[in-house]
Amino acid sequence: MPFDVLPLGTAIEGPVLIEPRIFGDDRGFLLETYRRDAFLALGIEEEFVQDNHSRSRRGVIRGMHFQRRHGQAKIVRVVRGRVFDVAVDLRAGSPTEGRWCAARLDDRKMHMMYVPAGLAHGFLALSDEVELVYKCAAYYDAADEGGLRWDDPDVGIEWPLEEVGSPIVSSKDAGLPRLSELEFRLEGVAR
Numbered sequence: 001m002p003f004d005v006l007p008l009g010t011a012i013e014g015p016v017l018i019e020p021r022i023f024g025d026d027r028g029f030l031l032e033t034y035r036r037d038a039f040l041a042l043g044i045e046e047e048f049v050q051d052n053h054s055r056s057r058r059g060v061i062r063g064m065h066f067q068r069r070h071g072q073a074k075i076v077r078v079v080r081g082r083v084f085d086v087a088v089d090l091r092a093g094s095p096t097e098g099r100w101c102a103a104r105l106d107d108r109k110m111h112m113m114y115v116p117a118g119l120a121h122g123f124l125a126l127s128d129e130v131e132l133v134y135k136c137a138a139y140y141d142a143a144d145e146g147g148l149r150w151d152d153p154d155v156g157i158e159w160p161l162e163e164v165g166s167p168i169v170s171s172k173d174a175g176l177p178r179l180s181e182l183e184f185r186l187e188g189v190a191r
Contacts, residue, residue, distance in 0.1 A: 002032045005042055006111065008103060012089050012096045014116040016042065017103050018075070022110060031110060033077060034135060044114055046073045046137035053133045056125040059164040063122015063173065064088055064148040071117025073137035081127035082106040084160055088148060090182070091118035098179055100157050105132075120148045124159050124167065147176035154179050 006017040020031045032038075034048070056062060063086065066072065076085055086102045103113050104126075115121045123132065150157065150173060161167060 002035055003038050003042060008101050012087070012099055012101045012119075013094075014089075014114075014119065015087050015101050016044070016114040018042070018112040018114060020110055020112065033112070034075065039075075042114075044073075044075070046117075048073075048075070048135040048137050050136040050139055051133060052136060052140075053131065056123075056130045056132070057168070058125055058128050058130075059166065060125045060130075060168045061122060061150050061159070061173065062170075064120035064150055064176070065122060066090060066118075066120040066146050066148070067138060067141060067144040068146045069144050070138045070141065072140070073117045074115045074121055074134045075112050076105065076115060076121070076123075076132065076134040077110065077112040078105045078107050079131045079133055080107050081125065081130035083123040083125055083127075083130055083132060085113050085121075085123045086157055086159075087113070087115045087119040087121050088155055088157070088179075089118070090120055090148070090179075094118070098155060100155055102157070120146075122150060124161075124164065126160070126163055146182070147173065148182065149174075149176045149178050152178045 002021045004019045008017045022031045088100045089096045
């Protein structure tokens with residue numbers, strides 16, 4: 001099996017921290033970043049239809065994003081730098097609704113985080129430059145886009161801001177609603 005599952009230390013059901021097998025020598029390395037049969041064996045059943053790539057600088061917070069009607073599962077990995085990667089459970093009726101989990105992802109260990117549909121996703125760039133790629137199980141739809149405030153005190157994400165100083169947040173993300181203000185419907189999940 002080219003992947004192992006690592007504990008996330010969270011009570012949220014669904015997110016998975018994936019450790020790839022890295023084959024390295026004095027020339028460099030090779031690893032599989034996605035293999036459908038291996039991910040199926042891990043319980044990740046989605047068909048991924050879109051790949052995204054973002055670049056950020058130290059202190060940038062992107063998120064917390066989701067799609068309202070057509071939940072978008074993701075497999076997130078860092079190809080350059082380090083991030084604090086976060087998911088918040090927005091699944092109506094979930095016993096962990098409103099709770100968050102996080103993992104530190106970097107370009108050395110090359111761990112990946114699986115974020116199932118129904119969770120908001122975001123990250124804080126911890127290094128001078130970060131490049132993050134993610135596979136998505138639904139196409140991006142601007143009309144379906146939603147978000148949750150990154151600093152919602154009711155969610156209480158413990159961002160490691162002491163490592164970066166003042167966060168850099170887009171005006172769009174800074175204006176997102178709090179969890180208590182969200183009104184949306186995820187596919188198969190009513191709120």
